[in-house]
Amino acid sequence: MKNWRADYPILVAEAQTIGALATIRSLGKAGYPVLAASHRQDALGFHSRYSRKALAHPPYEDDEAFAGWLDEILVEESVRLIIPSEGFLLAIRPRFPRFSALLPVPADAARVYSALSKYDLFQQCAAAGLGANLAPFLLVADDGPLSWKELRSLPPPLFVKVDCTYARRGGDGGVFRCENAAAAARKVGELRAAYRAILVQGYAPGVGVGAFLARWRGRPLGQFMHRRLHEVPHWGGVSSFRESWEHEDILADAEARLALLGWEGVGMFEYRWHPESGRFQLIEFNSRFWGSLHLALFAGVDFPRLLADAILGRPNPPVTSYQAIKCRLTFPGEIEYVYSCLKDRSLPWSRRLGPIAEFAALGLDPRVYSDLSFPGDRLLYGRMIIRSIRQFMS
Numbered sequence: 001m002k003n004w005r006a007d008y009p010i011l012v013a014e015a016q017t018i019g020a021l022a023t024i025r026s027l028g029k030a031g032y033p034v035l036a037a038s039h040r041q042d043a044l045g046f047h048s049r050y051s052r053k054a055l056a057h058p059p060y061e062d063d064e065a066f067a068g069w070l071d072e073i074l075v076e077e078s079v080r081l082i083i084p085s086e087g088f089l090l091a092i093r094p095r096f097p098r099f100s101a102l103l104p105v106p107a108d109a110a111r112v113y114s115a116l117s118k119y120d121l122f123q124q125c126a127a128a129g130l131g132a133n134l135a136p137f138l139l140v141a142d143d144g145p146l147s148w149k150e151l152r153s154l155p156p157p158l159f160v161k162v163d164c165t166y167a168r169r170g171g172d173g174g175v176f177r178c179e180n181a182a183a184a185a186r187k188v189g190e191l192r193a194a195y196r197a198i199l200v201q202g203y204a205p206g207v208g209v210g211a212f213l214a215r216w217r218g219r220p221l222g223q224f225m226h227r228r229l230h231e232v233p234h235w236g237g238v239s240s241f242r243e244s245w246e247h248e249d250i251l252a253d254a255e256a257r258l259a260l261l262g263w264e265g266v267g268m269f270e271y272r273w274h275p276e277s278g279r280f281q282l283i284e285f286n287s288r289f290w291g292s293l294h295l296a297l298f299a300g301v302d303f304p305r306l307l308a309d310a311i312l313g314r315p316n317p318p319v320t321s322y323q324a325i326k327c328r329l330t331f332p333g334e335i336e337y338v339y340s341c342l343k344d345r346s347l348p349w350s351r352r353l354g355p356i357a358e359f360a361a362l363g364l365d366p367r368v369y370s371d372l373s374f375p376g377d378r379l380l381y382g383r384m385i386i387r388s389i390r391q392f393m394s
Contacts, residue, residue, distance in 0.1 A: 003031035008312055009077050011035045014085035015045030018371055022293035023083055025050045025374050026304035035077055049377050060091035081308060085288060086116055090164050104265040104307050111262055115287040117163040119197040128260050133253055135281040136202035140188055151181045154202030158184040166197040204281040206274035211254035212296060214266045214303050216310040222319040224301040225251060226292060232333055233340035239292050240333030243326040244299045250280050266303055294371040295327040327369040331388040334359055
């Protein structure tokens with residue numbers, strides 16, 4: 001019997017990223033014809049057996065060429081759904097209404113682009129009375145004054161964050177770590193010419209955890225949580241090793257914020273959780289599929305399939321339970337984690353060398369999953385090992 005999904009081609013943007021690769025695998029395994037798209041010719045997702053077709057496109061910065069390519073592909077391939085990245089959404093911003101019916105996001109452009117802004121997230125939550133569990137912060141808008149007193153009250157180190165949506169003349173967003181208030185004030189001064197709004201966050205102690213939610217047309221589709229075990233670099237960054245996890249209060253907090261944002265589609269709320277005190281603080285929101293998506297897939301919450309099925313009129317019962325597992329991005333993530341420990345001279349030797357033994361032990365533990373070793377698509381694991389070796393030798 002023919003799989004009904006075979007008639008619904010789906011375009012997945014940024015096929016060079018791990019999150020997009022997980023999306024490609026999920027949708028392809030479910031039976032959707034997946035079109036993997038990227039501006040990079042060597043995109044890892046191009047080599048997945050779950051990718052029906054690899055589509056290299058002009059860079060987003062070449063507006064005219066990219067727009068022409070996208071219009072042509074959508075017609076040629078009869079695309080029924082686009083799984084976008086932040087870069088993709090920014091590239092189509094001037095023509096968002098033209099593509100909104102193909103996107104798994106709200107139809108309201110203002111809501112979509114506000115969800116890409118860390119500044120807007122903290123501003124909206126504070127204004128709505130949901131400021132209790134936010135990381136300490138300061139909002140710096142346009143050319144308004146920078147309060148030195150408020151800046152000094154933030155616990156160091158400080159993180160100065162800027163969004164693409166507030167760039168005065170285009171450009172990337174960014175996060176800049178500053179060791180003290182004086183350094184943060186200098187960085188804010190440097191960035192003001194390029195950005196209309198700046199968020200300064202103080203340090204939030206604890207372990208990185210995430211709450212992942214999906215809904216469509218007000219209907220919940222799935223939920224999942226994870227706890228970060230390793231980050232790159234080791235003092236805080238992207239997750240290279242994590243485990244599925246549960247925390248009722250954090251999940252409730254995330255659901256309240258998702259409702260406030262009026263968000264439709266998938267979203268990931270990143271928190272810092274302090275085990276000793278039980279306190280948790282929100283760091284940011286990502287309104288797209290995330291880098292650790294493979295962990296949710298292995299644990300039994302297939303977010304891309306759940307979302308696509310719902311949008312295309314075949315919703316499934318919501319998935320609210322999942323397996324307790326661990327998963328890591330071995331290459332290059334865990335290699336980079338080990339290296340960050342080795343080169344940090346502030347750590348004792350036991351803390352610098354211990355991750356080497358741990359790396360080997362985890363590799364021998366059959367209970368630990370690997371992002372790249374996906375059923376039916378394991379050849380990409382070897383490809384990434386070779387790519388990582390070349391990267392570290394160059």
